[in-house]
Amino acid sequence: EAGVVQSPRYKIIEKKQPVAFWCNPISGHNTLYWYLQNLGQGPELLIRYENEEAVDDSQLPKDRFSAERLKGVDSTLKIQPAELGDSAVYLCASSPSGGGYEQFFGPGTRLTVL
Amino acid sequence: KNQVEQSPQSLIILEGKNCTLQCNYTVSPFSNLRWYKQDTGRGPVSLTIMTFSENTKSNGRYTATLDADTKQSSLHITASQLSDSASYICVVKTWDDKIIFGKGTRLHILP
Numbered sequence: 001e002a003g004v005v006q007s008p009r010y011k012i013i014e015k016k017q018p019v020a021f022w023c024n025p026i027s028g029h030n031t032l033y034w035y036l037q038n039l040g041q042g043p044e045l046l047i048r049y050e051n052e053e054a055v056d057d058s059q060l061p062k063d064r065f066s067a068e069r070l071k072g073v074d075s076t077l078k079i080q081p082a083e084l085g086d087s088a089v090y091l092c093a094s095s096p097s098g099g100g101y102e103q104f105f106g107p108g109t110r111l112t113v114l
Numbered sequence: 115k116n117q118v119e120q121s122p123q124s125l126i127i128l129e130g131k132n133c134t135l136q137c138n139y140t141v142s143p144f145s146n147l148r149w150y151k152q153d154t155g156r157g158p159v160s161l162t163i164m165t166f167s168e169n170t171k172s173n174g175r176y177t178a179t180l181d182a183d184t185k186q187s188s189l190h191i192t193a194s195q196l197s198d199s200a201s202y203i204c205v206v207k208t209w210d211d212k213i214i215f216g217k218g219t220r221l222h223i224l225p
Contacts, residue, residue, distance in 0.1 A: 004157070042118075042203050042215035043158070056211075091157055102148070103213075105157025 002026070004106035006092050012112045018080035021109045025073070025094030032069060033103065034077050035091040043091055049075065050097075079111075087113045116141045118206050118216035126222045131194055135219045137187040137204030141212075149178050149189045150203040152218065158203055161189070191221075199223045 005024040013019050025032050030051050035043035046065065048056040051072035060067065064083070069075040079086055089108040095101040118139045127133050139147070146165045150158035162171045162178040164187065171178050175198075177190045191198055204216040 040217070040220070042205075042217045044215070045213065093157070102160045102163065103158075105159070107155070107157055 004092055004094055004104055006090075006106035006109055008109055009107060010110050010112075012114065013082055014114050015084055016081040018078065019082050019111060020076055020078045021090050021092075021111075023075045023077070023092030023106060025075075025092070026104055028096065029094035029104070030072070030097045031095045031101075032075050033091075033093040033095075034067060034075070035093065037089045037091055037108070039088075046077070082111075082113045084113050087111055116206075116208070116212060116214045118204055118214050120202075120204050120216040120219050122219060123217070124220040124222070126224060127194055129194060129196055129223050129225050133191050133194060133221065135189045135191075135202050135204075135221070137189070137216055139185050139187070139204070139206045139214070139216075141185075141206040141208055141214055143209045144182065144185075145207045145209045147178075147180060147187050148205045148207075149176070149187075150205060152201040152203060154200070161202075194223050196223050196225060 007022050032049040034046040037043045047060045047067050049069045052069050067077045089110050091108045093103040093105045095103045121136045148163045149161045152158040161176050162173050164180040166182050175192045180187045201218040201220050203218040206214050
């Protein structure tokens with residue numbers, strides 16, 4: 001069974017440019033998470049979806065970040081415009097349902113903003 | 115404020131030795147605690163999960179303990195191997211589905 005798929009794995013952009021990350025969760029997993037992870041830190045939740053509904057986006061910087069999961073399967077996270085401080089690893093995770101199950105993480109997208 | 119504190123921040127040991135990583139939490143209402151292993155360049159992978167009533171749980175050479183009274187957990191690694199070099203992250207979940215991550219302990223195993 002395929003795990004959580006993320007693309008691209010690496011992205012280098014100049015500041016003020018837009019960037020998008022894509023995540024395809026494990027088949028059948030209703031819950032999808034986007035996290036930001038800085039070097040030497042634990043993941044920080046950006047947004048959590050239950051199917052197509054964003055149930056927790058309180059930590060998402062909505063002035064520049066947006067996310068969608070239109071059909072309740074794959075998801076896209078966008079930053080526009082990117083800032084130097086956005087350089088980090090963006091992790092996607094999925095779980096069967098709700099928050100009580102193990103989260104399965106993708107390999108992440110490493111973003112570098114120059 | 116819900117917090118998860120891990121210590122030490124980093125640890126270096128020789129291959130074959132044992133080590134113990136610590137996790138202290140101030141999270142309420144507590145539901146469960148997981149330890150994740152994160153290899154460099156990879157996403158975290160769950161090692162163990164412990165609920166309020168569980169004191170010890172093992173997964174091969176990994177043994178996690180939980181003291182719900184003192185709100186402390188530990189992860190003990192026995193007979194370390196080079197492949198154990200990774201970050202180990204303690205994650206606590208609340209009953210209202212909040213998930214709080216620690217910053218992790220970076221473990222280096224030397225041959």
